[in-house]
Amino acid sequence: xxxxxxxxxxxxxxxxxxxxxxxxxxxxxxxxxxxxxxxxxxxxxxxxxxxxxxxxxxxxxxxxxxxxxxxxxxxxxxxxxxxxxxxxxxxxxxxxxxxxxxxxxxxxxxxxxxxxxxxxxxxxxxxxxxxxxxxxxxxxxxxxxxxxxxxxxxxxxxxxxxxxxxxxxxxxxxxxxxxxxxxxxxxxxxxxxxxxxxxxxxxxxxxxxxxxxxxxxxxxxxxxxxxxxxxx
Numbered sequence: 001x002x003x004x005x006x007x008x009x010x011x012x013x014x015x016x017x018x019x020x021x022x023x024x025x026x027x028x029x030x031x032x033x034x035x036x037x038x039x040x041x042x043x044x045x046x047x048x049x050x051x052x053x054x055x056x057x058x059x060x061x062x063x064x065x066x067x068x069x070x071x072x073x074x075x076x077x078x079x080x081x082x083x084x085x086x087x088x089x090x091x092x093x094x095x096x097x098x099x100x101x102x103x104x105x106x107x108x109x110x111x112x113x114x115x116x117x118x119x120x121x122x123x124x125x126x127x128x129x130x131x132x133x134x135x136x137x138x139x140x141x142x143x144x145x146x147x148x149x150x151x152x153x154x155x156x157x158x159x160x161x162x163x164x165x166x167x168x169x170x171x172x173x174x175x176x177x178x179x180x181x182x183x184x185x186x187x188x189x190x191x192x193x194x195x196x197x198x199x200x201x202x203x204x205x206x207x208x209x210x211x212x213x214x215x216x217x218x219x220x221x222x223x224x225x226x227x228x229x230x231x232x
Contacts, residue, residue: 003083004146007036011076015068017041017134018127020114021145027105032088032140034147035110036080038072039125040065042133042214044224050211053167053202058211062135066092069137077139085143107136112178115148118155119176122162122213123186126155131220132213152178165216168194 001009008019022035042061049055073089080087088094090107108125112118117127124132154175163171174185182188195210203209214220 002146003143007076007079007145010079011036011038011072014072014075015040016072018116018129020111020116020148022110022113022115022150023147024105024110024113024140027109030105030140032086032142034141034143034145035105035113036076036139036141036145037107037111037114037116038069038076038137038139039111039116039127039130039134040068040072041130041223042135044133044227047133047211047215047220047224050215052212053198054209054211056203059203059205059207059209062209065135069135073137073139077141080139080141080143083143085141087139087141087143090138090140105138105140107138110138111136112152113148113150115151118151118153119182120154120162120213120217121156121160121173121175121185122166122171122217123176123182123188123191124162124213124217126217126219128155128219130223132217133220133223150178159218161216161218162213165212166191166194167198167210167212168192170194171213 011019016038018039020037024035025033046061050058070091077087077089120126126132163173168190170187170190172185192208195208199207199209
């Protein structure tokens with residue numbers, strides 16, 4: 001078994017839903033040349049509950065999944081380090097946003113570079129397996145891995161349910177491309193303001209949490225129906 005396969009099998013066994021490996025060598029501001037994309041799916045029952053905005057069920061799942069992702073990133077980084085390489089877990093404590101709500105190496109950039117999916121019209125990461133019902137983290141490393149084929153274009157097509165669902169009108173409807181700046185198709189400030197207002201109304205909490213575009217995504221809906229059919 002290759003080291004990449006060993007990392008993947010280990011993280012899947014620990015609870016990850018999707019794993020991919022990205023060549024990040026073109027990002028010259030990074031010391032690390034590779035990325036490990038780690039995703040955990042959001043349970044269908046949680047997705048069902050958020051068509052009208054965040055619920056306590058979603059709030060709890062959001063934080064529990066973030067903690068799980070932190071654990072997976074740290075465990076994966078430790079495994080890579082045991083192979084004799086450098087590795088940095090991009091946990092919630094490590095990753096810091098700049099003033100324009102960007103990070104040094106976004107989890108979504110690692111994920112698209114690993115070939116796991118694309119950026120949706122609402123700036124969510126979208127996979128064919130789970131739609132946008134996933135949470136992401138990543139690991140940066142100097143270890144050469146078995147890289148996936150990067151995804152550089154959206155597969156959303158004419159779908160615009162996320163645009164219609166957005167309470168902040170943050171979604172323009174423009175399709176993402178790898179060379180397109182996020183602000184050309186999505187307004188993060190409008191999203192944040194609307195999400196915070198909705199979370200205050202629904203949960204009485206000062207947090208940026210909405211979820212309506214996740215539930216509205218046709219790929220998410222297909223995942224929820226498939227999971228429920230398997231359960232039956």
